[in-house]
């Protein structure tokens with residue numbers, strides 16, 4: 583089982599993405615260098631519009647940078663053809679979307695194993711059982727998403743992101759729509775999957791309490807990493823965000 587000493591899971595070098603051109607151009611991600619360790623829950627925090635969603639989409643290979651590189655282990659996502667990227671991404675990266683993105687006509691089980699089918703990977707019943715137990719979603723396996731609460735759907739979405747045993751899971755506001763209790767459960771599960779399963783998770787959040795579950799918080803402003811906090815508390819995260827206000831353009 584992995585722990586915080588596992589090697590770097592994801593690397594970004596010189597990652598840059600600009601939307602638009604001329605006077606209206608916005609550089610959402612601006613020459614970002616990152617080394618995301620394995621076995622650690624990393625939170626990305628920063629002001630609205632600072633480029634957090636763009637960053638995690640680039641890291642997941644869901645979007646292409648203008649320049650720079652993303653490496654997941656030995657696989658360079660940037661520079662692959664679309665077809666090859668889809669293959670590699672399905673194997674090495676999991677993504678938890680803001681709105682869950684579950685398929686309403688499919689059961690929880692079928693939603694969870696869909697990435698295995700799409701990537702022609704073998705079913706692993708033991709791993710599925712481990713995830714189902716960890717996330718407490720036994721009853722959700724035979725239900726459709728519309729029969730589940732938001733928190734249950736989110737846990738199914740997390741199982742779907744973990745089912746291929748990706749090196750990295752990226753999550754955009756995984757607790758955005760959830761109440762305090764459901765948020766705490768999801769965050770505990772994500773932290774457990776890092777600590778006990780050696781997973782690496784990077785999550786965008788606006789919530790200092792959510793960020794305090796992380797081992798490390800990246801402070802993001804103006805498309806750049808402006809600092810980080812190790813072993814964060816809600817108080818140290820708030821202080822870090824206050825300091826960021828000084829560097830916002």
Ligand SMILES: Nc1ncnc2c1ncn2[C@@H]1O[C@H](COP(=O)(O)OP(=O)(O)OP(=O)(O)O)[C@@H](O)[C@H]1O
Pocket residue numbers: 601602608609610628629630631632633634635636637
């Ligand atoms: N598809 C797009 N086309 C043009 N501009 C975009 C696009 N997506 C994002 N932007 C701009 O890029 C900047 C960064 O946006 P992004 O969504 O990455 O920020 P964010 O930090 O995730 O914001 P929030 O916290 O509000 O979700 C913003 O100025 C936004 O307006």
